[in-house]
């Protein structure tokens with residue numbers, strides 16, 4: 001499903017970065033990883049991915065700030081926010097800056113995979 005698409009995983013937990021990198025590489029995506037918002041912004045500057053899986057809580061720069069900056073740089077990038085229970089207020093702010101989807105941790109990777117698939121399918125419809 002991911003052939004030709006670029007996906008960026010942003011999470012401060014190494015285990016999650018590895019898990020998602022392996023999963024989406026198997027699906028044919030070209031996957032990049034970043035450990036915090038600042039790293040993510042640097043990667044986006046050198047090439048905008050089709051989909052970003054963005055953790056909310058991270059050191060240095062959280063997912064909310066990073067999403068806001070990235071969406072100002074490029075409105076077309078699809079960001080899926082990975083939130084934890086109790087981050088409702090931050091999630092509301094994320095929606096205000098243009099984040100359209102979120103998944104609550106701990107999540108089922110199949111659900112996340114299908115969410116990415118659906119996001120890409122909508123992109124096709126929008127042209």
Ligand SMILES: [Mg+2]
Nearest residue numbers: 012055057058
């Ligand atoms: Mg985190």
